[in-house]
Amino acid sequence: MMARRRGDLLGLRAALSDRLLPVLVGAMSFLAALAVGGALACATLAASWQGDTEAALTIQVPQPNDPDAANDGTRLAAVQRALAVNPDVQGEAIMSEAEMNRLIAPWLGSDAASLGLSLPAVITAQWEGEGSADELATQLQQASPGTLVKTGAIWAQRVAALTTSLQACALAVLLVVALVAAAVVAVATRSGLAQLRETIDTVHGLGALDSDIAGRFATRAIWLALGGSAGGTLLALPMLAWLAWLAAPFTGPARLGGFFNLPPALLVLVPLLPGMAALIGWVTAQLTVRGWLRHLP
Amino acid sequence: MVRFEDVWLRYRHADRAPEAEALRGISFEIEDGGFRWLTGPSGAGKTSLLKLIYLAEHPARGRIEILGSRAARITRREAALLRRRIGVVYQDFRLLPQLDAYDNVALPMRLARRSEAQVRADVDEILRWVGLAHRLHARPDELSGGEQQRIAIARAVVARPKLLVADEPTGNLDNEQAERLMLLITALNKLGTTVIVATHNTALVERYPFPRLSLEHGRLVHDG
Numbered sequence: 208m209m210a211r212r213r214g215d216l217l218g219l220r221a222a223l224s225d226r227l228l229p230v231l232v233g234a235m236s237f238l239a240a241l242a243v244g245g246a247l248a249c250a251t252l253a254a255s256w257q258g259d260t261e262a263a264l265t266i267q268v269p270q271p272n273d274p275d276a277a278n279d280g281t282r283l284a285a286v287q288r289a290l291a292v293n294p295d296v297q298g299e300a301i302m303s304e305a306e307m308n309r310l311i312a313p314w315l316g317s318d319a320a321s322l323g324l325s326l327p328a329v330i331t332a333q334w335e336g337e338g339s340a341d342e343l344a345t346q347l348q349q350a351s352p353g354t355l356v357k358t359g360a361i362w363a364q365r366v367a368a369l370t371t372s373l374q375a376c377a378l379a380v381l382l383v384v385a386l387v388a389a390a391v392v393a394v395a396t397r398s399g400l401a402q403l404r405e406t407i408d409t410v411h412g413l414g415a416l417d418s419d420i421a422g423r424f425a426t427r428a429i430w431l432a433l434g435g436s437a438g439g440t441l442l443a444l445p446m447l448a449w450l451a452w453l454a455a456p457f458t459g460p461a462r463l464g465g466f467f468n469l470p471p472a473l474l475v476l477v478p479l480l481p482g483m484a485a486l487i488g489w490v491t492a493q494l495t496v497r498g499w500l501r502h503l504p
Numbered sequence: 505m506v507r508f509e510d511v512w513l514r515y516r517h518a519d520r521a522p523e524a525e526a527l528r529g530i531s532f533e534i535e536d537g538g539f540r541w542l543t544g545p546s547g548a549g550k551t552s553l554l555k556l557i558y559l560a561e562h563p564a565r566g567r568i569e570i571l572g573s574r575a576a577r578i579t580r581r582e583a584a585l586l587r588r589r590i591g592v593v594y595q596d597f598r599l600l601p602q603l604d605a606y607d608n609v610a611l612p613m614r615l616a617r618r619s620e621a622q623v624r625a626d627v628d629e630i631l632r633w634v635g636l637a638h639r640l641h642a643r644p645d646e647l648s649g650g651e652q653q654r655i656a657i658a659r660a661v662v663a664r665p666k667l668l669v670a671d672e673p674t675g676n677l678d679n680e681q682a683e684r685l686m687l688l689i690t691a692l693n694k695l696g697t698t699v700i701v702a703t704h705n706t707a708l709v710e711r712y713p714f715p716r717l718s719l720e721h722g723r724l725v726h727d728g
Contacts, residue, residue, distance in 0.1 A: 216611065218602035409598040412560060413612045413659075414588030416581060504562055504583070 217406055217420070219427045222399035228391060228428075229435030232488070235388040236439030236480050239381055243480070244447045246377035247473045248454055253370035260359035260366060264296065264334040266347065267355040271328035275351055282351040283328045289350045293343060295336030302329040334358055385487060392428050392491040399424065400499050411503050421496035425489045432488030436481040447473065506534040506557060506667065506698060511566030513552050513722075526552040528722045530566070534700065536666075539693050541709050542702040544719035550702040551595060551671055553719065557700065558592045558669050559583050571666055571698075588616050591665035591697075593673045597656040599644040605631070605655050606640035612663045630658045633688055635681070649676040657685060661692055668692060670701045674708060686712055 271283035279285065283301075290299045302310075307326060308317065315322060334340050344356035400407065407420060451469050513527040527549045534540050542550050555561040556568060559575060568575040573586055591612075599608045606627055613623045631637045634654040644652055653676045660668060668689065674682035686708065693699045700717075703709065709716065718726035 214607065215602065216600070216607075216614070218600070221602070405598070406600050406602075409594075409600060410611070410615070411584075412558065412587060412592060412594075412598075413615055414584050414586075414590075415615050416584045419615065504560055 217403055217410065217423055219399065219403075219423060222402040223395055223424070223427045223431065225431060225434070228395045228431045229438065231391045232388055232432045232435035232484050233439030233442070235384045235391070236436035236484055237443045239384045239480055239483075240440050240443035240447060240477050242377045242380040242384065243476050244443075244450060244469075244473055245380075246374045247470050247476070248450065249370050249373040249377070251470055252454065253366055256366050257363045261363035262333045262335065263359035263362075264332040264340060265357045266290070266299075266330040266332070267327040267357075268330070268351055269327045269353045270325060276349070282354075285350040286330065286347055286354055289346050290330065290332065293346070295334060295340075296343065297333045297335055299330050299332035302331060385483070388432070388484060388487050389491045392432065392488045393495045395431075396424055396428065396492045396495040397499070400496065407500075408503065411500070417497055417500045420500060421493045424496045425492040428488035428492035429485045433481050433485040436484030440477055440480045444477070447477070505536050505569065505572065506532075506700070507567075507569040508532050508556075509567040511556065511568055512564045513549075513556060513561060514564040526722055527556070527563075527719075530724050532717055532724060532727050534698055536698055537693065537696045539690075539699045539714040540701075541712075541714055541716040542700055542719070543704070543706075543709065543716055544725075546704075548719040549722040550719055552722075553717075554592075554669050554671050554700065554702055557667070558590050559587055588612065588663065589666045591660035591663065591668045593653075593657050593660045593668075593670035595671040595675070597644075597652045599652055599655055599659075601644050604641050604643050605636060605647065605651075608644070608655055609658045609662050612659060616663060618663075626662050627658075630662045633684075634658045635684070650678065650681060653677060654681065654685075657688070661688065664692070664695075665697060667698045668700070670699075672703055673701060674703065674705055682708065 266286065268283050268286050272281050274280070275282045275285035277285070287299070287301075290296045307329065311326075315324070334343075336343075339360065340356055340358045344354075347354040347356060410420060447469055451473075508530050511527060511530040512525065515524045515526055530553065542553065544550050552561065556563055556575075557570060559570070562576075570586060571589055573582065575583075578586065600611070603611070609630060610623045610627045613626060618626075627640075628637065631640055634657060636651060636654055636658070639647065639651060642651075644655070647655065653673065657670070657673055660670065670689070673689075674685060677685060682705070689699055689701065690712065715728055716726060717724060
């Protein structure tokens with residue numbers, strides 16, 4: 208007689224169907240891929256924004272054309288002199304009248320100059336010092352009392368806090384998705400156990416170890432979860448590529464477009480999702496079956 | 505060896521009705537290589553006693569020793585390995601519907617991780633013995649009651665168990681097949697397998713005059 212395959216001893220192909228479980232795990236993987244993409248996008252955007260924001264320096268000089276404290280020129284010129292000799296300040300530039308008008312237009316209308324308000328001069332610059340700009344603020348106060356120095360540090364902290372909370376949300380989504388996937392596998396496995404109760408009773412009576420029976424369920428769960436998850440992840444890739452394309456202007460110049468815009472970390476993490484789904488399927492099926500088998504003598 | 509000492513078995517009911525006592529104070533011993541008929545009217549407790557022997561139930565009280573192992577003291581893994589040394593012919597056959605005759609018979613050997621070459625040789629031989637070599641690809645629902653019973657018997661003996669437990673193994677067989685089955689069982693017994701056969705077939709018991717355990721209302725009323 209020809210050699211025969213061991214095949215599906217328990218009848219799991221019918222009891223653990225290849226329809227509902229893979230579809231649900233695929234949906235979970237789709238969500239997980241988006242969550243991973245979201246978390247990484249947050250990190251990338253935050254890194255980009257934090258770098259720009261943290262270094263930004265804004266200096267407001269009230270009554271810029273009044274004489275300075277030493278009566279050695281205008282208050283604005285005194286501040287400019289102080290900035291020019293400070294090696295930690297680079298790229299200082301006085302904001303133009305047009306730019307000022309654009310900034311205050313939402314509050315004072317498009318022609319603020321006609322109101323006769325005494326507006327401060329605003330100097331923008333890059334702070335390249337190691338520590339805070341407090342010492343610079345003191346120097347400018349002495350040169351021109353009332354001068355305000357603002358750095359982007361506070362905004363950088365807020366961006367960091369926002370990023371952390373968004374990443375925590377993404378992790379929570381991943382956790383929920385993993386738990387739902389595990390629940391789906393557990394329910395499918397219990398349903399399979401109920402359908403195969405007599406078969407399992409018989410196989411158990413013939414001397415099958417708990418690990419034999421659980422292993423067969425777990426192997427089936429692995430393939431179903433792997434297949435479903437691979438499908439869900441593949442479906443998520445175009446969506447991720449589209450989101451990456453949308454985010455490209457904020458993260459830097461777009462390169463080749465499409466999948467090539469995806470962060471390298473995402474290209475590494477997303478293919479791991481089917482493996483994670485398979486692991487969840489294996490562990491859940493093992494635990495569910497072994498727990499159920501405890502009812503047998 | 506199979507040894508029962510003051511064994512009681514109670515079935516719990518899901519509806520909280522009083523527990524039913526299936527067996528009461530059963531004590532007996534079957535030596536290695538022994539043969540016992542198990543007789544008694546329906547409901548006397550024959551199947552319950554067999555279930556205790558093939559470790560499908562736990563006794564409420566008493567001590568059971570099967571093939572040198574105390575049933576109450578073995579781990580789940582040890583119990584599974586012990587079950588592999590016990591061949592069981594169930595009253596309702598319990599063939600797996602998704603497997604054909606060959607794979608049903610091969611099941612105990614595959615669970616014991618025997619090589620496929622050995623499985624093939626032993627399954628072919630035992631299927632010839634039970635006269636079903638020509639039906640190996642048939643699934644249980646394609647077999648008659650008698651054929652199913654012969655497949656169940658083949659599955660019970662294919663791995664050459666140390667202990668064979670059969671619950672009405674000739675119930676669906678004609679006289680010729682029953683005779684052929686008894687030849688197989690007695691041959692196994694002569695090779696050292698301990699055998700316990702529950703039956704209503706008094707003619708068979710008279711034709712093969714082995715010692716007998718008789719049950720009535722869950723009590724052992726005859727041993728010898």
